[in-house]
Amino acid sequence: MLKQIFFRSFTVFAPFNYAKQGGSGFCYALIPFINKFYKEKNEKISALTRHITWYNATQNVGTFIMGLAASMEKENSEKDYFNAESINTVKASLMGPFSGIGDTLFWGVLRVVAAGIAMTFGEQGNPLAPIIFLIIYNVPSIATRWYLTKLGYTVGAKYIESLYSSGLMGLLTKAASILGLIMIGGMTADSVTFETSLEFSLGGDQTLVLQDILDQIFVGIVPICFTLFCFYLLSKKKMNFALLIALVVVFGIFFSVIGIA
Amino acid sequence: MNIVMTTLSAAFLCAIAYFICFGGNWLIGQNMADQPIVVGPFVGLLLGDLQTGLILGASLQALFIGAINVGGAVSLNPSFGTTLAVAFSILSGGGEQFALALAVPLGLLGGLLEIGVNILCAAFGPLWDKAAAEGNDKKIVGLHFGVWLLKYLLFSAVIFIAIFAGATPVTNFVNNLPDFITEGLGVVAGLLPAVGFAMLLKMVWSGKLALFYLLGFLAVAYLELPLIAVATLGLIVAFAQAMIDKDMLDIKNQANNSSIGDNDQTDEEEDFLS
Numbered sequence: 418m419l420k421q422i423f424f425r426s427f428t429v430f431a432p433f434n435y436a437k438q439g440g441s442g443f444c445y446a447l448i449p450f451i452n453k454f455y456k457e458k459n460e461k462i463s464a465l466t467r468h469i470t471w472y473n474a475t476q477n478v479g480t481f482i483m484g485l486a487a488s489m490e491k492e493n494s495e496k497d498y499f500n501a502e503s504i505n506t507v508k509a510s511l512m513g514p515f516s517g518i519g520d521t522l523f524w525g526v527l528r529v530v531a532a533g534i535a536m537t538f539g540e541q542g543n544p545l546a547p548i549i550f551l552i553i554y555n556v557p558s559i560a561t562r563w564y565l566t567k568l569g570y571t572v573g574a575k576y577i578e579s580l581y582s583s584g585l586m587g588l589l590t591k592a593a594s595i596l597g598l599i600m601i602g603g604m605t606a607d608s609v610t611f612e613t614s615l616e617f618s619l620g621g622d623q624t625l626v627l628q629d630i631l632d633q634i635f636v637g638i639v640p641i642c643f644t645l646f647c648f649y650l651l652s653k654k655k656m657n658f659a660l661l662i663a664l665v666v667v668f669g670i671f672f673s674v675i676g677i678a
Numbered sequence: 679m680n681i682v683m684t685t686l687s688a689a690f691l692c693a694i695a696y697f698i699c700f701g702g703n704w705l706i707g708q709n710m711a712d713q714p715i716v717v718g719p720f721v722g723l724l725l726g727d728l729q730t731g732l733i734l735g736a737s738l739q740a741l742f743i744g745a746i747n748v749g750g751a752v753s754l755n756p757s758f759g760t761t762l763a764v765a766f767s768i769l770s771g772g773g774e775q776f777a778l779a780l781a782v783p784l785g786l787l788g789g790l791l792e793i794g795v796n797i798l799c800a801a802f803g804p805l806w807d808k809a810a811a812e813g814n815d816k817k818i819v820g821l822h823f824g825v826w827l828l829k830y831l832l833f834s835a836v837i838f839i840a841i842f843a844g845a846t847p848v849t850n851f852v853n854n855l856p857d858f859i860t861e862g863l864g865v866v867a868g869l870l871p872a873v874g875f876a877m878l879l880k881m882v883w884s885g886k887l888a889l890f891y892l893l894g895f896l897a898v899a900y901l902e903l904p905l906i907a908v909a910t911l912g913l914i915v916a917f918a919q920a921m922i923d924k925d926m927l928d929i930k931n932q933a934n935n936s937s938i939g940d941n942d943q944t945d946e947e948e949d950f951l952s
Contacts, residue, residue, distance in 0.1 A: 428706075428823075429707075430704055430708065431704050431823065431826035432802070432823070432824075432829060434800045434825065434829075435796050435797055436799075436800035436801075436804075436806075437800075437802075442822065444806075444810070444822075445818065445822050452815065458813055461813045461815075462813040465810040469806050469807060469809075476708055520881070521882060525878060525881035532713065532743060533908065534906045534909050535715050535736075536715065536736045536905060537905045537906055539718075539719070539732050539739070540733060540737075542732050543732070544732060546719065546732055546735070547719050550710070550715045551709065551710065551711065555709050558707075558709075559707070583927070584930070588923045588924060589920070591923065592917070592919055592923070593882075594884060595912070595916040595919055596909075596912040596916040597881075597912075598879075598883070598887055598890040598891040598894065599891070599893055599894035599911065599912035599915060600905075601875050601879060601882070601894065602892060602895035603894040603895065603898045603905055603908035604743070604898075605872070605875050605895055606895045607740075607898050609869065609872045611868055636899040636900055641899075644872040645876075647873050647875075648875075648880065648883070651873075651876050651877060651880055652876075652880050658744075658753050658873070659753065659754075661876075662870065665869050665870055665872070665873060666782070666866050669866030669868075669869050670862030671862075672862075672865055673858065673865045
Protein backbone atom coordinates (compact mmCIF):
# COMPACT_ATOMS: atom_id res chain seq x y z
CA MET A 418 0.00 0.00 0.00
CA LEU A 419 2.76 2.46 0.90
CA LYS A 420 4.40 1.63 -2.40
CA GLN A 421 1.26 2.95 -4.08
CA ILE A 422 1.73 6.36 -2.44
CA PHE A 423 5.40 6.31 -3.38
CA PHE A 424 4.80 5.52 -7.05
CA ARG A 425 1.75 7.72 -7.41
CA SER A 426 3.53 10.63 -5.73
CA PHE A 427 5.77 10.99 -8.80
CA THR A 428 2.82 12.35 -10.76
CA VAL A 429 1.73 14.83 -8.10
CA PHE A 430 2.28 17.94 -10.21
CA ALA A 431 1.60 16.36 -13.62
CA PRO A 432 -1.48 18.51 -14.42
CA PHE A 433 -0.09 21.54 -12.51
CA ASN A 434 -2.49 24.48 -12.69
CA TYR A 435 -3.34 27.47 -10.53
CA ALA A 436 -6.62 25.99 -9.25
CA LYS A 437 -5.29 22.79 -7.67
CA GLN A 438 -1.49 22.80 -8.09
CA GLY A 439 -0.77 19.35 -6.64
CA GLY A 440 -4.29 18.74 -5.34
CA SER A 441 -5.33 16.15 -7.88
CA GLY A 442 -2.00 14.37 -7.45
CA PHE A 443 -2.36 14.27 -3.68
CA CYS A 444 -5.82 12.79 -4.05
CA TYR A 445 -4.55 10.30 -6.66
CA ALA A 446 -1.83 9.11 -4.28
CA LEU A 447 -4.34 8.54 -1.49
CA ILE A 448 -7.10 6.89 -3.54
CA PRO A 449 -5.99 3.29 -2.78
CA PHE A 450 -6.15 4.09 0.93
CA ILE A 451 -9.45 5.90 0.66
CA ASN A 452 -11.01 2.98 -1.22
CA LYS A 453 -9.73 0.57 1.39
CA PHE A 454 -10.75 2.47 4.52
CA TYR A 455 -14.09 3.87 3.44
CA LYS A 456 -16.58 1.39 2.13
CA GLU A 457 -19.54 3.69 2.63
CA LYS A 458 -20.24 6.10 -0.20
CA ASN A 459 -20.65 9.25 1.90
CA GLU A 460 -17.43 8.68 3.79
CA LYS A 461 -15.57 8.11 0.56
CA ILE A 462 -16.97 11.33 -0.89
CA SER A 463 -15.87 13.38 2.10
CA ALA A 464 -12.38 11.84 2.01
CA LEU A 465 -12.00 12.55 -1.73
CA THR A 466 -13.25 16.09 -1.20
CA ARG A 467 -10.70 16.56 1.60
CA HIS A 468 -7.77 15.68 -0.60
CA ILE A 469 -8.75 17.25 -3.91
CA THR A 470 -8.12 20.67 -2.34
CA TRP A 471 -5.17 22.88 -3.26
CA TYR A 472 -1.83 21.38 -2.32
CA ASN A 473 1.80 22.33 -2.90
CA ALA A 474 5.00 21.09 -1.31
CA THR A 475 8.39 20.15 -2.78
CA GLN A 476 7.43 16.78 -4.11
CA ASN A 477 10.25 14.50 -3.01
CA VAL A 478 9.82 15.54 0.63
CA GLY A 479 6.05 16.04 0.36
CA THR A 480 5.61 12.26 0.49
CA PHE A 481 5.98 12.62 4.24
CA ILE A 482 2.76 14.62 4.25
CA MET A 483 1.10 12.02 2.03
CA GLY A 484 2.14 9.18 4.32
CA LEU A 485 0.99 11.12 7.36
CA ALA A 486 -2.37 11.96 5.77
CA ALA A 487 -2.85 8.27 4.90
CA SER A 488 -2.18 7.22 8.48
CA MET A 489 -4.61 9.86 9.73
CA GLU A 490 -7.28 8.66 7.32
CA LYS A 491 -6.79 5.20 8.76
CA GLU A 492 -7.32 6.53 12.28
CA ASN A 493 -10.34 8.47 11.12
CA SER A 494 -11.96 5.40 9.61
CA GLU A 495 -11.40 3.37 12.79
CA LYS A 496 -12.18 5.84 15.54
CA ASP A 497 -15.41 7.77 15.88
CA TYR A 498 -13.97 10.58 17.98
CA PHE A 499 -11.29 11.46 15.40
CA ASN A 500 -11.74 14.93 13.96
CA ALA A 501 -11.45 14.60 10.19
CA GLU A 502 -10.82 18.31 9.77
CA SER A 503 -7.52 17.96 11.58
CA ILE A 504 -6.18 16.06 8.55
CA ASN A 505 -6.28 19.11 6.32
CA THR A 506 -5.07 21.36 9.12
CA VAL A 507 -1.97 19.19 9.54
CA LYS A 508 -1.46 19.05 5.77
CA ALA A 509 -1.67 22.83 5.48
CA SER A 510 0.68 23.42 8.38
CA LEU A 511 3.37 21.10 6.99
CA MET A 512 3.44 22.35 3.36
CA GLY A 513 5.34 25.55 4.15
CA PRO A 514 8.18 24.15 6.28
CA PHE A 515 8.63 21.12 4.03
CA SER A 516 8.80 23.26 0.89
CA GLY A 517 11.23 25.66 2.52
CA ILE A 518 13.71 22.92 3.34
CA GLY A 519 12.94 20.80 0.29
CA ASP A 520 13.45 23.65 -2.19
CA THR A 521 16.76 24.63 -0.62
CA LEU A 522 18.15 21.10 -0.37
CA PHE A 523 17.00 19.77 -3.71
CA TRP A 524 16.79 22.84 -5.95
CA GLY A 525 19.44 24.98 -4.33
CA VAL A 526 22.06 22.36 -3.43
CA LEU A 527 21.62 18.89 -4.95
CA ARG A 528 20.60 20.15 -8.40
CA VAL A 529 23.49 22.63 -8.40
CA VAL A 530 26.06 20.02 -7.40
CA ALA A 531 24.75 17.62 -10.05
CA ALA A 532 24.73 20.36 -12.69
CA GLY A 533 28.23 21.51 -11.79
CA ILE A 534 29.70 18.05 -12.16
CA ALA A 535 27.79 17.34 -15.37
CA MET A 536 28.76 20.70 -16.89
CA THR A 537 32.43 19.72 -16.69
CA PHE A 538 31.62 16.75 -18.91
CA GLY A 539 29.28 18.70 -21.16
CA GLU A 540 31.83 21.43 -21.90
CA GLN A 541 34.19 18.73 -23.17
CA GLY A 542 31.43 17.35 -25.38
CA ASN A 543 31.22 14.14 -23.37
CA PRO A 544 27.81 12.49 -24.01
CA LEU A 545 27.77 11.15 -20.44
CA ALA A 546 26.92 14.64 -19.14
CA PRO A 547 23.11 14.36 -19.09
CA ILE A 548 23.24 10.81 -17.72
CA ILE A 549 25.57 11.81 -14.88
CA PHE A 550 23.36 14.78 -14.09
CA LEU A 551 20.19 12.70 -13.91
CA ILE A 552 21.81 9.98 -11.78
CA ILE A 553 23.39 12.36 -9.25
CA TYR A 554 20.14 14.25 -8.83
CA ASN A 555 17.66 11.40 -8.88
CA VAL A 556 19.25 8.72 -6.71
CA PRO A 557 19.22 10.77 -3.48
CA SER A 558 15.95 12.37 -4.52
CA ILE A 559 14.11 9.09 -5.01
CA ALA A 560 15.65 7.59 -1.87
CA THR A 561 14.37 10.57 0.14
CA ARG A 562 10.95 10.22 -1.45
CA TRP A 563 10.63 6.60 -0.36
CA TYR A 564 12.14 7.06 3.09
CA LEU A 565 9.83 9.97 3.89
CA THR A 566 6.75 8.09 2.62
CA LYS A 567 7.45 5.40 5.19
CA LEU A 568 8.38 7.89 7.89
CA GLY A 569 5.22 9.94 7.38
CA TYR A 570 3.00 6.88 7.66
CA THR A 571 4.71 5.43 10.71
CA VAL A 572 6.03 8.17 12.97
CA GLY A 573 3.75 11.16 12.42
CA ALA A 574 4.14 14.89 12.81
CA LYS A 575 5.62 14.77 16.34
CA TYR A 576 8.82 13.36 14.93
CA ILE A 577 9.34 16.40 12.74
CA GLU A 578 8.74 18.68 15.70
CA SER A 579 11.40 16.88 17.72
CA LEU A 580 13.78 17.00 14.76
CA TYR A 581 13.40 20.77 14.73
CA SER A 582 13.58 21.29 18.47
CA SER A 583 16.64 19.07 18.93
CA GLY A 584 18.49 21.28 16.44
CA LEU A 585 19.25 18.43 14.03
CA MET A 586 17.26 20.08 11.25
CA GLY A 587 19.25 23.30 11.60
CA LEU A 588 22.45 21.30 11.50
CA LEU A 589 21.46 19.53 8.31
CA THR A 590 20.39 22.76 6.62
CA LYS A 591 23.64 24.45 7.59
CA ALA A 592 25.79 21.62 6.21
CA ALA A 593 23.81 21.62 2.97
CA SER A 594 24.14 25.40 2.66
CA ILE A 595 27.92 25.11 3.05
CA LEU A 596 28.08 22.56 0.24
CA GLY A 597 25.79 24.73 -1.87
CA LEU A 598 27.83 27.89 -1.30
CA ILE A 599 31.15 26.22 -2.11
CA MET A 600 29.65 24.81 -5.30
CA ILE A 601 28.07 28.11 -6.37
CA GLY A 602 31.38 29.85 -5.66
CA GLY A 603 33.22 27.37 -7.85
CA MET A 604 30.69 27.67 -10.63
CA THR A 605 30.85 31.46 -10.49
CA ALA A 606 34.57 31.27 -11.16
CA ASP A 607 33.99 28.67 -13.86
CA SER A 608 31.11 30.22 -15.79
CA VAL A 609 31.07 33.98 -15.28
CA THR A 610 33.70 35.58 -17.47
CA PHE A 611 34.67 39.13 -18.17
CA GLU A 612 37.88 40.37 -19.71
CA THR A 613 38.56 43.99 -20.36
CA SER A 614 40.55 44.90 -23.44
CA LEU A 615 41.49 48.35 -22.18
CA GLU A 616 45.10 49.34 -22.64
CA PHE A 617 46.87 52.53 -21.77
CA SER A 618 49.96 53.67 -23.52
CA LEU A 619 52.66 54.78 -21.12
CA GLY A 620 54.80 56.32 -23.82
CA GLY A 621 57.43 54.47 -25.83
CA ASP A 622 56.89 50.72 -26.10
CA GLN A 623 55.25 50.40 -22.73
CA THR A 624 51.56 49.69 -22.48
CA LEU A 625 49.49 49.10 -19.42
CA VAL A 626 47.10 46.19 -19.89
CA LEU A 627 44.25 46.68 -17.42
CA GLN A 628 43.30 43.00 -17.36
CA ASP A 629 46.81 42.02 -16.20
CA ILE A 630 46.56 44.42 -13.32
CA LEU A 631 43.14 43.12 -12.35
CA ASP A 632 44.49 39.57 -12.44
CA GLN A 633 47.37 40.57 -10.18
CA ILE A 634 44.98 42.03 -7.64
CA PHE A 635 42.68 39.01 -7.59
CA VAL A 636 41.94 36.49 -10.31
CA GLY A 637 38.32 36.80 -11.31
CA ILE A 638 37.75 40.00 -9.35
CA VAL A 639 35.25 41.34 -11.88
CA PRO A 640 33.12 38.16 -12.14
CA ILE A 641 32.85 37.71 -8.36
CA CYS A 642 32.07 41.38 -7.72
CA PHE A 643 29.55 41.40 -10.54
CA THR A 644 27.81 38.28 -9.22
CA LEU A 645 27.65 39.68 -5.69
CA PHE A 646 26.31 42.95 -7.10
CA CYS A 647 23.53 41.03 -8.90
CA PHE A 648 22.82 39.19 -5.64
CA TYR A 649 22.61 42.53 -3.86
CA LEU A 650 20.19 43.90 -6.46
CA LEU A 651 17.98 40.79 -6.33
CA SER A 652 17.87 40.34 -2.56
CA LYS A 653 18.29 43.79 -1.03
CA LYS A 654 16.81 45.93 -3.80
CA LYS A 655 14.20 43.28 -4.69
CA MET A 656 14.89 43.81 -8.35
CA ASN A 657 12.86 41.75 -10.80
CA PHE A 658 14.77 38.79 -12.26
CA ALA A 659 13.71 39.52 -15.84
CA LEU A 660 14.58 43.21 -15.53
CA LEU A 661 18.05 42.36 -14.25
CA ILE A 662 18.63 40.03 -17.19
CA ALA A 663 17.54 42.75 -19.61
CA LEU A 664 19.91 45.22 -17.95
CA VAL A 665 22.84 42.80 -18.23
CA VAL A 666 22.14 42.33 -21.94
CA VAL A 667 22.02 46.07 -22.56
CA PHE A 668 25.14 46.85 -20.53
CA GLY A 669 27.09 43.92 -21.99
CA ILE A 670 26.53 45.18 -25.52
CA PHE A 671 27.21 48.76 -24.39
CA PHE A 672 30.56 47.80 -22.78
CA SER A 673 31.50 45.96 -25.92
CA VAL A 674 30.63 48.88 -28.20
CA ILE A 675 32.56 51.49 -26.25
CA GLY A 676 35.54 49.15 -26.12
CA ILE A 677 35.80 48.33 -22.43
CA ALA A 678 35.35 44.62 -23.04
CA MET B 679 10.75 22.03 -51.03
CA ASN B 680 13.69 20.26 -49.50
CA ILE B 681 14.26 23.05 -47.01
CA VAL B 682 10.61 23.00 -46.04
CA MET B 683 10.78 19.25 -45.42
CA THR B 684 13.93 19.62 -43.33
CA THR B 685 12.39 22.38 -41.25
CA LEU B 686 9.20 20.40 -40.88
CA SER B 687 10.95 17.30 -39.59
CA ALA B 688 13.23 19.38 -37.37
CA ALA B 689 10.21 21.13 -35.87
CA PHE B 690 8.53 17.78 -35.31
CA LEU B 691 11.59 16.23 -33.66
CA CYS B 692 12.03 19.23 -31.37
CA ALA B 693 8.37 19.10 -30.35
CA ILE B 694 8.87 15.45 -29.40
CA ALA B 695 12.06 16.23 -27.48
CA TYR B 696 10.29 18.99 -25.62
CA PHE B 697 7.34 16.77 -24.80
CA ILE B 698 9.60 14.02 -23.43
CA CYS B 699 11.86 16.34 -21.44
CA PHE B 700 9.37 18.88 -20.14
CA GLY B 701 6.25 16.71 -19.95
CA GLY B 702 8.27 13.74 -18.69
CA ASN B 703 9.87 15.86 -16.00
CA TRP B 704 6.47 16.73 -14.56
CA LEU B 705 4.92 13.30 -15.04
CA ILE B 706 7.80 11.48 -13.37
CA GLY B 707 8.65 13.25 -10.17
CA GLN B 708 10.43 16.38 -11.43
CA ASN B 709 13.40 14.26 -12.37
CA MET B 710 15.13 17.35 -13.87
CA ALA B 711 14.93 16.09 -17.44
CA ASP B 712 13.83 19.64 -18.30
CA GLN B 713 17.21 21.11 -17.35
CA PRO B 714 19.33 22.47 -20.22
CA ILE B 715 22.11 19.94 -19.61
CA VAL B 716 19.63 17.21 -20.60
CA VAL B 717 17.46 19.06 -23.13
CA GLY B 718 20.43 20.47 -25.07
CA PRO B 719 22.10 17.15 -25.91
CA PHE B 720 18.73 15.50 -26.62
CA VAL B 721 17.69 18.17 -29.13
CA GLY B 722 21.20 18.07 -30.58
CA LEU B 723 21.05 14.30 -30.95
CA LEU B 724 17.71 14.41 -32.77
CA LEU B 725 18.91 17.16 -35.10
CA GLY B 726 22.11 15.26 -35.85
CA ASP B 727 24.55 17.47 -33.95
CA LEU B 728 25.10 15.96 -30.52
CA GLN B 729 28.35 17.84 -29.87
CA THR B 730 26.76 21.27 -30.30
CA GLY B 731 23.85 20.13 -28.13
CA LEU B 732 26.20 19.01 -25.35
CA ILE B 733 28.27 22.17 -25.34
CA LEU B 734 25.28 24.50 -25.59
CA GLY B 735 23.46 22.45 -22.95
CA ALA B 736 26.35 22.92 -20.51
CA SER B 737 26.54 26.68 -21.15
CA LEU B 738 22.78 27.12 -20.96
CA GLN B 739 22.73 25.16 -17.71
CA ALA B 740 24.93 27.84 -16.16
CA LEU B 741 22.66 30.51 -17.62
CA PHE B 742 19.42 28.98 -16.37
CA ILE B 743 20.69 27.60 -13.08
CA GLY B 744 18.89 30.27 -11.11
CA ALA B 745 15.59 29.77 -12.90
CA ILE B 746 13.81 28.11 -10.03
CA ASN B 747 10.07 28.19 -9.79
CA VAL B 748 9.66 28.23 -6.05
CA GLY B 749 6.10 27.48 -4.97
CA GLY B 750 4.82 27.44 -8.52
CA ALA B 751 5.84 31.04 -9.25
CA VAL B 752 7.08 30.79 -12.80
CA SER B 753 9.69 33.25 -14.08
CA LEU B 754 11.57 31.44 -16.83
CA ASN B 755 11.04 28.22 -18.70
CA PRO B 756 14.57 26.83 -19.19
CA SER B 757 13.53 23.89 -21.36
CA PHE B 758 11.57 26.16 -23.73
CA GLY B 759 14.52 28.52 -24.12
CA THR B 760 16.99 25.66 -24.49
CA THR B 761 15.01 23.70 -27.07
CA LEU B 762 14.52 26.74 -29.31
CA ALA B 763 18.00 28.19 -28.83
CA VAL B 764 19.75 24.90 -29.60
CA ALA B 765 17.45 24.18 -32.54
CA PHE B 766 17.86 27.65 -34.06
CA SER B 767 21.59 27.56 -33.45
CA ILE B 768 21.98 24.23 -35.26
CA LEU B 769 19.53 25.07 -38.07
CA SER B 770 20.89 28.55 -38.75
CA GLY B 771 24.53 27.86 -38.01
CA GLY B 772 24.71 30.63 -35.43
CA GLY B 773 27.48 30.21 -32.86
CA GLU B 774 27.41 29.60 -29.14
CA GLN B 775 27.11 33.29 -28.23
CA PHE B 776 24.10 33.64 -30.47
CA ALA B 777 22.39 30.69 -28.79
CA LEU B 778 23.16 31.99 -25.30
CA ALA B 779 21.78 35.44 -26.01
CA LEU B 780 18.72 33.99 -27.74
CA ALA B 781 17.94 31.54 -24.95
CA VAL B 782 17.14 34.16 -22.32
CA PRO B 783 14.37 36.11 -24.08
CA LEU B 784 12.97 32.79 -25.33
CA GLY B 785 13.08 31.40 -21.80
CA LEU B 786 11.15 34.45 -20.62
CA LEU B 787 8.56 33.96 -23.35
CA GLY B 788 8.29 30.31 -22.35
CA GLY B 789 7.73 31.41 -18.76
CA LEU B 790 4.89 33.67 -19.85
CA LEU B 791 3.40 30.85 -21.89
CA GLU B 792 3.61 28.55 -18.88
CA ILE B 793 1.76 31.06 -16.71
CA GLY B 794 -0.92 31.34 -19.38
CA VAL B 795 -1.33 27.58 -19.66
CA ASN B 796 -1.48 27.21 -15.87
CA ILE B 797 -4.28 29.75 -15.78
CA LEU B 798 -6.05 28.01 -18.65
CA CYS B 799 -5.81 24.62 -16.96
CA ALA B 800 -7.24 26.08 -13.77
CA ALA B 801 -10.56 25.82 -15.58
CA PHE B 802 -10.45 22.09 -14.82
CA GLY B 803 -10.49 22.77 -11.08
CA PRO B 804 -14.29 22.63 -10.70
CA LEU B 805 -14.41 19.35 -12.65
CA TRP B 806 -12.20 17.75 -10.01
CA ASP B 807 -14.38 19.10 -7.23
CA LYS B 808 -17.44 17.72 -8.97
CA ALA B 809 -15.85 14.31 -9.41
CA ALA B 810 -14.93 14.22 -5.73
CA ALA B 811 -18.46 15.22 -4.74
CA GLU B 812 -19.78 12.32 -6.80
CA GLY B 813 -17.29 9.94 -5.20
CA ASN B 814 -16.00 9.18 -8.66
CA ASP B 815 -12.34 8.39 -8.10
CA LYS B 816 -11.83 7.12 -11.65
CA LYS B 817 -12.80 10.49 -13.04
CA ILE B 818 -10.30 12.21 -10.75
CA VAL B 819 -7.55 9.95 -12.04
CA GLY B 820 -8.68 10.40 -15.65
CA LEU B 821 -8.56 14.18 -15.32
CA HIS B 822 -5.22 13.95 -13.53
CA PHE B 823 -3.56 12.38 -16.57
CA GLY B 824 -5.83 13.95 -19.17
CA VAL B 825 -4.92 17.47 -18.17
CA TRP B 826 -1.24 16.50 -18.11
CA LEU B 827 -1.47 15.24 -21.69
CA LEU B 828 -3.40 18.26 -22.89
CA LYS B 829 -1.05 20.69 -21.19
CA TYR B 830 2.15 19.29 -22.65
CA LEU B 831 0.70 18.68 -26.09
CA LEU B 832 -0.12 22.38 -26.09
CA PHE B 833 3.45 23.31 -25.16
CA SER B 834 4.85 20.99 -27.81
CA ALA B 835 2.55 22.47 -30.44
CA VAL B 836 3.95 25.92 -29.66
CA ILE B 837 7.51 24.60 -30.06
CA PHE B 838 6.56 23.00 -33.37
CA ILE B 839 5.08 26.21 -34.74
CA ALA B 840 7.92 28.35 -33.41
CA ILE B 841 10.58 26.28 -35.16
CA PHE B 842 8.65 25.73 -38.35
CA ALA B 843 7.80 29.40 -38.73
CA GLY B 844 10.91 30.81 -37.10
CA ALA B 845 13.79 28.88 -38.68
CA THR B 846 14.07 30.94 -41.88
CA PRO B 847 13.58 34.42 -40.36
CA VAL B 848 15.97 33.56 -37.52
CA THR B 849 18.61 32.36 -39.98
CA ASN B 850 18.30 35.56 -42.00
CA PHE B 851 18.42 37.57 -38.83
CA VAL B 852 21.64 35.85 -37.71
CA ASN B 853 23.31 36.36 -41.06
CA ASN B 854 22.47 40.06 -41.10
CA LEU B 855 23.40 40.81 -37.51
CA PRO B 856 25.87 43.70 -37.29
CA ASP B 857 29.30 42.78 -35.92
CA PHE B 858 29.10 44.99 -32.87
CA ILE B 859 25.99 43.13 -31.71
CA THR B 860 27.61 39.74 -32.23
CA GLU B 861 30.67 40.82 -30.26
CA GLY B 862 28.51 42.39 -27.59
CA LEU B 863 26.54 39.18 -27.23
CA GLY B 864 29.80 37.42 -26.38
CA VAL B 865 30.32 39.78 -23.46
CA VAL B 866 26.70 39.31 -22.42
CA ALA B 867 27.03 35.52 -22.52
CA GLY B 868 29.99 35.75 -20.15
CA LEU B 869 28.14 37.93 -17.68
CA LEU B 870 24.65 36.43 -17.73
CA PRO B 871 25.36 33.34 -15.58
CA ALA B 872 26.06 35.80 -12.74
CA VAL B 873 22.33 36.51 -12.58
CA GLY B 874 21.57 32.81 -12.19
CA PHE B 875 24.14 32.35 -9.44
CA ALA B 876 22.83 35.47 -7.70
CA MET B 877 19.38 33.86 -7.74
CA LEU B 878 20.80 30.69 -6.16
CA LEU B 879 22.70 32.69 -3.55
CA LYS B 880 19.38 34.18 -2.52
CA MET B 881 18.35 30.67 -1.53
CA VAL B 882 21.35 29.46 0.42
CA TRP B 883 23.12 32.66 1.49
CA SER B 884 23.75 33.38 5.12
CA GLY B 885 26.15 36.05 6.32
CA LYS B 886 27.94 33.63 8.63
CA LEU B 887 28.62 31.17 5.84
CA ALA B 888 29.64 33.68 3.18
CA LEU B 889 33.30 32.66 3.42
CA PHE B 890 32.47 29.24 2.01
CA TYR B 891 31.33 30.94 -1.20
CA LEU B 892 34.77 32.55 -1.43
CA LEU B 893 36.40 29.18 -0.77
CA GLY B 894 34.60 27.65 -3.73
CA PHE B 895 35.57 30.59 -5.91
CA LEU B 896 39.24 30.35 -4.92
CA ALA B 897 39.30 26.62 -5.57
CA VAL B 898 38.50 27.29 -9.22
CA ALA B 899 40.03 30.75 -9.82
CA TYR B 900 43.43 30.02 -8.23
CA LEU B 901 43.71 26.27 -7.71
CA GLU B 902 41.97 25.61 -11.04
CA LEU B 903 40.20 22.56 -9.68
CA PRO B 904 37.56 20.96 -11.90
CA LEU B 905 34.00 21.27 -10.59
CA ILE B 906 33.82 17.61 -9.65
CA ALA B 907 36.71 18.20 -7.23
CA VAL B 908 34.97 21.29 -5.89
CA ALA B 909 31.85 19.21 -5.24
CA THR B 910 33.91 16.62 -3.34
CA LEU B 911 35.71 19.33 -1.40
CA GLY B 912 32.35 20.87 -0.52
CA LEU B 913 31.02 17.53 0.64
CA ILE B 914 34.03 17.01 2.93
CA VAL B 915 33.83 20.49 4.43
CA ALA B 916 30.06 20.20 4.93
CA PHE B 917 30.44 16.78 6.54
CA ALA B 918 33.24 17.94 8.85
CA GLN B 919 31.18 20.94 9.92
CA ALA B 920 28.14 18.73 10.52
CA MET B 921 30.18 16.41 12.77
CA ILE B 922 31.50 19.33 14.82
CA ASP B 923 27.99 20.75 15.13
CA LYS B 924 26.65 17.34 16.12
CA ASP B 925 29.15 17.10 18.98
CA MET B 926 28.23 20.57 20.12
CA LEU B 927 24.57 19.68 19.95
CA ASP B 928 25.10 16.55 22.03
CA ILE B 929 26.93 18.53 24.70
CA LYS B 930 24.20 21.12 24.70
CA ASN B 931 21.39 18.57 24.92
CA GLN B 932 23.22 16.74 27.69
CA ALA B 933 23.62 19.95 29.62
CA ASN B 934 19.94 20.68 29.18
CA ASN B 935 19.03 17.30 30.54
CA SER B 936 21.30 17.48 33.58
CA SER B 937 20.58 19.33 36.79
CA ILE B 938 19.13 22.84 36.82
CA GLY B 939 22.23 24.16 38.58
CA ASP B 940 24.16 23.89 35.31
CA ASN B 941 22.20 26.70 33.73
CA ASP B 942 25.17 29.01 33.37
CA GLN B 943 27.10 26.49 31.36
CA THR B 944 24.14 25.89 29.03
CA ASP B 945 23.76 29.58 28.37
CA GLU B 946 27.40 29.85 27.50
CA GLU B 947 27.16 27.03 25.04
CA GLU B 948 24.06 28.45 23.50
CA ASP B 949 25.85 31.73 22.99
CA PHE B 950 28.67 29.89 21.36
CA LEU B 951 26.42 27.96 19.02
CA SER B 952 24.24 30.83 17.99
